[in-house]
Amino acid sequence: xKIDQMIQRLEKEDRQIVLLEQTAALLQWDEETGxxxxxxxxxxxxxxxxxxxxxxxxxxxxxxxxxNELAHHDLSGLTEAQRALVRLHTDRxxxxxxxPADLVARTSExxxxxxxxxxxxxKEEDFASFAPALKEVLECKKLYCQAVGYQEHPYDVLLDDYxxxxxxxxVDTQFSLLSKALVGxxxxxxxxxxxxxxxxxxxxxxxxxxxxxxxxxxDMGFDFERGVMEEAVHPFTTVVGADDVRITTRYxxxxxxxxxxxxxxxxxxxxxxxGACNDVTRGSSLxxxxxxxxxxxxxxxxxxxxxxxxxxxxxxxxxxxxxxPSQLEGVSKRGxxxxxxxxxxxxxxxxxxxxxxxLHVILxxxxxKLLVTDSLTVDELPDAWxxxxxxxxGIIPERLSDGVLQDVHWSAGLVGYFPTxxxxxxxxxxxxxxxxxxxPDLEAAISRGELSVPxxxxxxxxxxxxxIHPATGLLEKVTGDPxxxxxxxxxxxxxxxxxxxx
Ligand code: ZN
Numbered sequence: 495x496k497i498d499q500m501i502q503r504l505e506k507e508d509r510q511i512v513l514l515e516q517t518a519a520l521l522q523w524d525e526e527t528g529x530x531x532x533x534x535x536x537x538x539x540x541x542x543x544x545x546x547x548x549x550x551x552x553x554x555x556x557x558x559x560x561x562n563e564l565a566h567h568d569l570s571g572l573t574e575a576q577r578a579l580v581r582l583h584t585d586r587x588x589x590x591x592x593x594p595a596d597l598v599a600r601t602s603e604x605x606x607x608x609x610x611x612x613x614x615x616x617k618e619e620d621f622a623s624f625a626p627a628l629k630e631v632l633e634c635k636k637l638y639c640q641a642v643g644y645q646e647h648p649y650d651v652l653l654d655d656y657x658x659x660x661x662x663x664x665v666d667t668q669f670s671l672l673s674k675a676l677v678g679x680x681x682x683x684x685x686x687x688x689x690x691x692x693x694x695x696x697x698x699x700x701x702x703x704x705x706x707x708x709x710x711x712x713d714m715g716f717d718f719e720r721g722v723m724e725e726a727v728h729p730f731t732t733v734v735g736a737d738d739v740r741i742t743t744r745y746x747x748x749x750x751x752x753x754x755x756x757x758x759x760x761x762x763x764x765x766x767x768x769g770a771c772n773d774v775t776r777g778s779s780l781x782x783x784x785x786x787x788x789x790x791x792x793x794x795x796x797x798x799x800x801x802x803x804x805x806x807x808x809x810x811x812x813x814x815x816x817x818x819p820s821q822l823e824g825v826s827k828r829g830x831x832x833x834x835x836x837x838x839x840x841x842x843x844x845x846x847x848x849x850x851x852x853l854h855v856i857l858x859x860x861x862x863k864l865l866v867t868d869s870l871t872v873d874e875l876p877d878a879w880x881x882x883x884x885x886x887x888g889i890i891p892e893r894l895s896d897g898v899l900q901d902v903h904w905s906a907g908l909v910g911y912f913p914t915x916x917x918x919x920x921x922x923x924x925x926x927x928x929x930x931x932x933x934p935d936l937e938a939a940i941s942r943g944e945l946s947v948p949x950x951x952x953x954x955x956x957x958x959x960x961x962i963h964p965a966t967g968l969l970e971k972v973t974g975d976p977x978x979x980x981x982x983x984x985x986x987x988x989x990x991x992x993x994x995x996x
Contacts, residue, residue, distance in 0.1 A: 497567055501576055503560055508579060509777050511551055518544040519732045523740055526726045553590065561587050575774050578962045582779055585658065593641050601634040605907035612905035619894050621876050628904060629872045632865055635909050639866065649863050652910025656786045657917065659964055662863065665913050668920060668979040673856050673886060675983040679849055679990060680888070683837050686994045691749075691833035696821040698750040706814060707743060707757035714796065715949040716761050720768055729756040731763035736776050739767045750821075751834055752845075755797050762796030763789060765949065769957025785965040786911070790918025791925060792956065798848050798919075799926050799985065800940060800948060804831050809943035835993050839887040841896035849986060853886045855916035858901070862909055921969060923982035925956065928973040 495503075518541050525537050551557065561584050569577050608627035615624035639648035649662040711723065719737075726742035733739050741760035745753045766783045775781035783789040800806055804827075807814075811827045822830070837847045843854035861878060864870035870878055879898040884890045891897035903911055929951045930936050939947035955972045963971060970976060990996060 495563070497564075497569075497571070500560060500564055500567070501572065501580075504564070504579060504583065505576075505778065507551065507557055507560075508583065508779050511548055512777060512779055512781075514544055514548050514551070516734055518548075520734045523732050523734060526728070526730070527724045527742065552587065558587055558591060575778075575780055575962055578780055579778060582961060589642055589654075592643070593638060597634065597637055597641060601631075601638065601907055604630040604634050605905070608905040608907070609902065612899065612902065616895050616899040619899075621894055621899065624899070624905070625872050628875075631904065631907050632872065632909070635907070636866060636868075647863075647867075649866050649910065652862075652866065653913065654910075656911050656914050657965065658785060659966060660785075660787070660917075664977065665859065665917070668977060669856050669859065669913070669916070672852055672916070672920070672979045672983065675979075676849060676853050676986075677886065679986060680837070680839065680853075682996050683849065683990060683994050686996065688838065689832035689836050689993075690829065691836045693822055693825050693830075694749045694751050694833055696750075698818055698821060700745045702817045703745055703750065703753050706817060707754055709813075710754070710758060710801075710810070710945075711761045713943060713945045714758070714761050714765060715946055715953075716764060717768060721764055723757065723760075729760050731760045731767065733767050733782070736771050736781065737768075739764045755801060758801045759793040759797040762793035765796075765952070766792040766957050769953045770960035772958055772960075775960045775962070780960045780962055782961055784959070784961045784963065784968060786914035787917035787921050788956070788965050788968065790915055791921035792952065794918050795922035795926055795952075799922060800945070802831070802834050802848070803937075803940065803989075804828070805937045805940040807831050807834075808941040832993055835990075837990065837994075839889050841883075841889065841891045842900060849990065850887060852916040852919055852982075855912050857882050857886055858903075858912040859916075862904075862912065866909070917977075920977060920979050920982045921965075923985045924969065924973050924975065924978060925952075926985070927981050929955075 521537060521541050521544070525533070525541075529537060561580070564580050565584055569580060572580070604627070608624070608631045611624045611627040615621060635652060636648065639651040642651045644650045647662045653660055653662055653665070708723065712718070721739040721741065723741050723743060725744060727744060727746075729742050729744055731739065731741045741757070741764050743753055743757040743760065747753065763783070766789060767781075770783060771781040783792070807827055807830060811830060815822045815825070815830075825833075835848065837849045839850050839853075840846060843851065843858075846854050857879070860882060861870065861875065864878070865872070865875070876894060876898045880890045883897065903909070929948060933939070933947060933951060936947060956968065959968060966977065
């Protein structure tokens, strides 16, 4: 077969896989936003049918044969996007073809069982009832690492599922710099007077919060012709079609900041997905964010670096405080921004402030690596959690639901996922530093509410490339540097020195 024909077949197959995945995403969206509770059982069957159709297509011997044939061809005459598509499918196909089908089935059964056990164990504060199910999940993960094979560390196999090509040795280097700097910064903040943030916990009318969030989204460049926002228990972003990107937010948390920052966070993910879909990538697997870390860099850049900045509130505070004159009576703009950025170690990762958040992630990452190499047993895990929490955050949770049982990830088999949250902070600060030196007027533009200025830059340098370049290649192409945690450390240092008069 000629190379042109092979590429055409690959593109056709790829587009069908994308359509199936988007169909599953729509079913999932409906499940989270509108489905009646009793619909759950048939929804599970519908989604798992589509998942198995996708799996069949990906592992079809003819399709794998096509990829194998392409691997032996000279691809230099192809476009950059075509070469990227071949690389994406080849990497994925090579990896999954090494994993025996019975291990795939055993893993999904183990995760299903562990999730059920986790829900009850968390409610009843009973780790022992969850431990055997978690052991089975980890056993599957270790077998997976062996089946795929690795050069340096078994964890690399797991990390690669979420952050392709990243090695744990690289994460170790960045996280050791990061944790030292964060623990130091936290120490300096501890000695200072804490800002008052009690005004965030007053009663704020939901309709106004919703209208304000939508206005910010629109200013960010979220296109309501190509996207919607609804409410759900857990905020998320999903892609239902090339021009149909959906986000959710929630108004149920006690702090008014939490709904707004959920909206901005998911808005950041959505802008990336919307911008990744263009004439070159539309309808293909390339029209997606490149990796979880880069995705999280885009949501957290909008949420924290822009959305929690003083410049942002120069423009928005007059609008926000005029919606809520009684709740914000006597609160200055600076007082408001200080309250929003209050740093205080707490037990729950998802509620953590910007300084302590990455320490929660590093804690989980360190434990995961020990578990995968059998340097720590599941039975020792709760004590190891408490010890490391004391070391990193300076606080030790009493309750298991505030500690080792708080996240769904391990029970769902998502081992290797956590580091991407903190890596997102690192990628985001590095991208932002580059953007700020390219646009000297950036902060002033944000103060004027011109969020289209950062959006245009992100669109040109990050969004539009979709999955065409690997994550680290994209980072170096855009910033000129390899991954370097000191960008994030310097950003936090400058910001919190100002806010806390350090
Ligand atoms: Zn996110």
